[in-house]
Amino acid sequence: MHVLMVNxxxxxxxxTYTALTEIANELGKCDVTSEIIQIGKQGIRGCIGWGKCREKNGNQCVFRDDVVNVILEKAKTADGFVFGSPVYFASANGSMVSLMDRLFYAGRSLFRMKPGVCIVSARRAGTTAAYDQLNKYIEVSEMIMVPSPYWNMVHGHTPEEVKQDEEGMWIMRSIGQNMGWMLNILKNAQQNNICVPEALPAVKTNFIR
Ligand SMILES: Cc1cc2nc3c(=O)[nH]c(=O)nc-3n(C[C@H](O)[C@H](O)[C@H](O)COP(=O)(O)O)c2cc1C
Structure with a gap:
């Protein structure tokens, strides 16, 4: 079992990396491997809603000059996902939002019924707003939200400060442990032919009657 983490x-x-690493360490104890994909400093353009990704384009975004399609390709085989973001002006950072819009517009079905969790890192404030923002992607795509004992945040401006946030690190370890447990249960279900239900045909009314 393998978890894809996006920073x-x-x-x-x-x-954010420090928090993700704490989750990864705990996943390892449950025989779950993981990798962290770092957006880094590259630009991620926003979604233009063209819809070509939905026309049998193999869950690929039409813009091929950044990491979006790399992640979508890896998502095909990943068993679970962690999305981490620093808090910028009480929101997820801009590159992360552009990335998430395009990932879930082009590849929503790749995430369906797989465990997913979001975490945020902030110096001081805006954590719950950013956390709520990221959770929207998990909720709307029928992902299985990983439980945790508090809202998923760490505080700090440096990795050293994050490590001093003992409660935040405990939350991260709890996420790792819970996600590892969920993945093992899902593997067990699959081995016992308990299959993921097919998505029901979508109904869209656009509020027009
Ligand atoms: C443009 C910008 C905006 C930020 N806005 C906030 C904010 O609204 N609230 C906050 O607590 N920290 C804010 N921060 C600080 C970062 O969220 C915080 O240091 C975070 O832990 C950095 O994570 P990273 O090292 O993974 O990038 C901001 C930082 C930058 C660069």
């Missing part, structure tokens, strides 16, 4: 921060080895 929206431009800071390699920064605060």
């Amino acid at each position: 929206g921060s431009p800071n390699e080895g920064g605060c």
